Amino acid sequence: VFVSNFRVTPWVAWVDRQPHWRPCPREVDRVVEPRLAELADERRWRSITIERGGLVFAAPSIDTPDVSIWGASAMIVSELLEVVGDLAP
Template identity: 40%
Template sequence: MIDTSFQVFSERLRERLQQPLPGEEAHRKMASSARTRLGIKPNERTRRSAVLLCFYPYQQSIYLPLILRPQYDGVHAGQMAFPGGRVERFDENLTRTALREAQEEVGIRVSDVQVLGLLTELFIPPSNFYVQPVVGVLPYRPDFYPDPREVEDIVEVELDTLLDETIVGDSKIDVRGITVDAPFYQIQGHRVWGATAMMISELLMVLGG
């Protein structure tokens, strides 16, 4: 049985996701200077992808998982992210992409996920992707089965942690030899920045609305 407070949270979040989204206003708060300095715009090679922001109740609180990408030869190596990935030709839509990728990467049973709505699609210049954040809920804490090729670690983040303004910081990060200013969220020893931080920023504005 779902905790009543989690049911209330889920219904309110669903309602807010149907209202106008803060989009760019929220994204700007956590955007690194690399977005303008790299000067990359969407083009004919831009691909589509989707990620899943999945809340669940646990120990009288509400959580959602982030993943730590392993080190590899790629632009997002070693970064914190939401489970997700690129669209495949057999995906009916971007929501299906987010669910499929979450199941493949962390083992979430997608048949139990209730999709509440979408956040604003976001362009990621370094990888030349448009990413669609999909918001959903599970009625229980899932058993995670991370794919070691895609996931080095899973970080379960309490909603109260995200709501704590003291976790917001700013630092200089090297991006392909360019030093950029990057706002971040400090979460369990990890700095969450870039597109993931921008999605969190919009999510928090939606929740605060």
């Protein structure tokens, strides 16, 4: 990930029922579950300006009803949408 040098490995699964999440409270503030159609809606995408460590840069952002997904997370979502393509409802 730009600036932080963290390695991010996304995982995707298809399940036939709602999972029971048990997030680690030290790492996860809350779980959000946007629908794939919400993420694929181009009207929800925009560019935002971020300033970190003296750098100013544009980052992608997706506005969902529950949360804004931006930066590396938005880029990962974009790549997911490219992979699933027409499968998105």
